[in-house]
Amino acid sequence: MKRILAGLYKSYPSEVTEAFVELFLAENTSVLDLENVKSETDYRTLDILSIVPGASPLAIFLTLLESIRARTQGMTTTRSKRPNLRISKA
Helix, strand or coil: CCCHHHHHHHHHHHHHHHHHHHHHHHHHHHHHHCCCCCCCCHHHHHHHHCCCCCCCCCHHHHHHHHHHHCCCCCCCCCCCCCCCCCCCCC
């Protein structure tokens, strides 16, 4: 199992990482509730991802960032202009 996951992660790092994040969120829907601070969280999914060679927390974070950048390449990064709130003198 570990060898299969390592091969998949080496070939498709962003897809494997995103799949594990989706599994984690599906198993732990309470973590999305900001008001529920004392929820029981099951970290087994993330523990499985952590045994994959090369899948360090930093590598996972950077993989997710790169995946987001790749998906949002066409989006503009400029801020919209703030509205002019001055009262004109007439």
